[in-house]
Amino acid sequence: MLKDSNRADHLLRLGAGSACPGERIEPAIELVEKGNIDYIIFDSLSESEMLAFERHKMSQPGEGYDTYTERRLRRIWPECARRGTRIIGNMGAANPRGAQELAIEVARDLGLGGRKVAAVLGDNVLSSIRELDPIVNETQERVSVFGDRLIAAHAYIAADPIVEALQQGADLVITGRVGDASLFLAPMIHAFGWKADDWDLLAKGIVLGHLFECAGQVTGGYFADPPYKVVPELHRLGFPIGEISADGRMVITKPPNSGGVVSPATCAEQMLYETDDPANYIEADVVADFSDIGFEQVGLDRVAIAGTVRGKPKPEMLKVNLGVREGFRAEGTVFYAGPGAYERAELAADVIRKRLEQVTHLKADALRFDFIGISALYGPTTAADKPPWEVGLRVAGRTQERAEAWKIMHELETIDNNGPAAIGRGLRSEAITEILGYYSTFIPREMVDTEVIVKEA
Amino acid sequence: MPKVQLREICHARSGDKGFHANIGLIVYDKKHYELVREQVTPERVRGLFEDSVKGEVKRYELPRMGALNFVLRDSLDGGATRTLTLDGYGKVLSSVLLSLEVEVPEE
Numbered sequence: 001m002l003k004d005s006n007r008a009d010h011l012l013r014l015g016a017g018s019a020c021p022g023e024r025i026e027p028a029i030e031l032v033e034k035g036n037i038d039y040i041i042f043d044s045l046s047e048s049e050m051l052a053f054e055r056h057k058m059s060q061p062g063e064g065y066d067t068y069t070e071r072r073l074r075r076i077w078p079e080c081a082r083r084g085t086r087i088i089g090n091m092g093a094a095n096p097r098g099a100q101e102l103a104i105e106v107a108r109d110l111g112l113g114g115r116k117v118a119a120v121l122g123d124n125v126l127s128s129i130r131e132l133d134p135i136v137n138e139t140q141e142r143v144s145v146f147g148d149r150l151i152a153a154h155a156y157i158a159a160d161p162i163v164e165a166l167q168q169g170a171d172l173v174i175t176g177r178v179g180d181a182s183l184f185l186a187p188m189i190h191a192f193g194w195k196a197d198d199w200d201l202l203a204k205g206i207v208l209g210h211l212f213e214c215a216g217q218v219t220g221g222y223f224a225d226p227p228y229k230v231v232p233e234l235h236r237l238g239f240p241i242g243e244i245s246a247d248g249r250m251v252i253t254k255p256p257n258s259g260g261v262v263s264p265a266t267c268a269e270q271m272l273y274e275t276d277d278p279a280n281y282i283e284a285d286v287v288a289d290f291s292d293i294g295f296e297q298v299g300l301d302r303v304a305i306a307g308t309v310r311g312k313p314k315p316e317m318l319k320v321n322l323g324v325r326e327g328f329r330a331e332g333t334v335f336y337a338g339p340g341a342y343e344r345a346e347l348a349a350d351v352i353r354k355r356l357e358q359v360t361h362l363k364a365d366a367l368r369f370d371f372i373g374i375s376a377l378y379g380p381t382t383a384a385d386k387p388p389w390e391v392g393l394r395v396a397g398r399t400q401e402r403a404e405a406w407k408i409m410h411e412l413e414t415i416d417n418n419g420p421a422a423i424g425r426g427l428r429s430e431a432i433t434e435i436l437g438y439y440s441t442f443i444p445r446e447m448v449d450t451e452v453i454v455k456e457a
Numbered sequence: 458m459p460k461v462q463l464r465e466i467c468h469a470r471s472g473d474k475g476f477h478a479n480i481g482l483i484v485y486d487k488k489h490y491e492l493v494r495e496q497v498t499p500e501r502v503r504g505l506f507e508d509s510v511k512g513e514v515k516r517y518e519l520p521r522m523g524a525l526n527f528v529l530r531d532s533l534d535g536g537a538t539r540t541l542t543l544d545g546y547g548k549v550l551s552s553v554l555l556s557l558e559v560e561v562p563e564e
Binding site for chain 1: 469476477483485505506508509518521534535537553
């Protein structure tokens with residue numbers, strides 16, 4: 001039916017397949033099989049995920065990409081190939097070339113030889129940042145102050161190189177740090193030939209991309225709060241489908257008979273998710289103004305974007321995420337229950353604090369005690385009319401040296417037989433992790449050279 | 458005027474952006490937008506999270522959507538990768554905000 005319509009009426013159909021690395025796979029399969037989509041787009045990255053992939057690459061230089069990629073491609077690629085559905089994702093993370101090699105192996109193994117796999121490079125700007133030595137937004141000092149503790153710098157690049165890869169016929173486009181929303185804008189530019197300075201259209205595309213970058217969060221995921229907000233069949237949440245026309249009209253829906261809900265309320269929540277000024281939503285492609293956006297229910301689980309979305313020229317500078325080694329984090333939790341649970345948890349905290357200070361002479365940047373069930377989150381808030389039946393004591397600290405972090409762990413381990421009575425620790429959650437601190441800075445756009453490498457499987 | 462928890466007339470979602478957090482607050486029914494705008498001020502939101510917000514609290518208005526966007530600068534103990542708190546991504550903030558009481562005129 002769509003093939004007979006003229007270009008202006010043709011609807012581009014995009015599906016969002018993931019909100020994180022290791023996302024559930026069934027919603028993506030459902031999108032490919034029942035969503036009648038032209039593209040499926042996978043988002044694997046957040047600021048902290050990107051640093052986690054960099055950390056992984058330090059110990060395993062051949063990796064550093066989203067390793068779920070293989071499982072995902074094996075489950076969806078044959079059906080995508082049959083239907084002509086193209087795949088785009090930032091699963092390349094810290095190593096897009098590595099993910100490209102993996103994808104080519106998988107394609108050959110699946111009998112999909114001849115498929116074109118593109119890797120988008122250029123977001124890794126560590127050497128340029130060292131050379132340029134810009135001011136860090138959060139510290140207002142130069143990057144060089146971090147010295148060799150700076151281990152990663154990734155620029156949020158625009159949709160352009162993805163568009164180029166699609167123009168070269170790529171069936172699968174693998175990127176690193178591209179703006180999440182830009183992943184979705186790219187197929188719109190490719191399908192409709194939107195001009196590089198048609199800011200209003202680009203802004204509309206970015207808005208849809210922002211709504212879709214967390215996949216199920218716009219279709220009823222991360223929404224339910226009964227009895228106020230009820231989501232049907234949440235256990236089989238369907239992921240979103242966008243229907244986009246060349247003039248920028250957009251409808252958000254989901255596969256027929258899937259779980260979840262698409263309503264103005266689910267869209268409104270996701271529209272504001274992780275945003276700052278709605279009149280200046282900055283991506284590398286365009287600055288979007290969605291302060292006058294609205295959402296209109298136009299059918300069952302169908303919502304049209306209404307109101308006005310405007311665009312302003314793209315920024316001269318691109319945002320760069322920095323990863324900086326910042327020592328270690330130690331963390332563990334023990335549990336007390338029954339009469340006097342809270343008092344015993346407080347006593348245990350007192351013992352651990354005194355020993356860390358007076359016996360082990362701990363050197364820590366920060367130390368924190370939380371009483372889970374009482375005051376761990378924005379407390380103290382729990383009503384005291386009845387003593388709590390169970391309390392978790394959580395101890396967490398930040399240190400420069402691993403040996404110092406170990407002191408905190410050791411006190412948690414030995415509080416059992418040396419501390420207050422009756423302790424539960426079914427869940428041994430003690431862990432020491434290395435901290436890669438997140439900072440941001442800017443780089444002039446012209447200093448970021450992107451590159452597209454297309455290979456045939 | 459009767460007081461109700463914000464939860465009765467609004468829904469919300471929160472999350473992180475590096476060092477900062479934001480909370481999107483949306484009225485179920487647009488007839489409540491004005492009273493929410495008048496009563497849920499940046500100052501009140503700052504007061505609710507005074508232990509965790511180190512920077513400013515900025516509020517943006519989206520009347521067509523019936524929404525307010527609160528940006529809480531430097532409120533995540535350095536953000537998800539280094540915080541010692543249990544809510545490094547600021548995702549619990551929305552639920553806490555909905556505990557605020559507002560006065561709603563009887564109909």
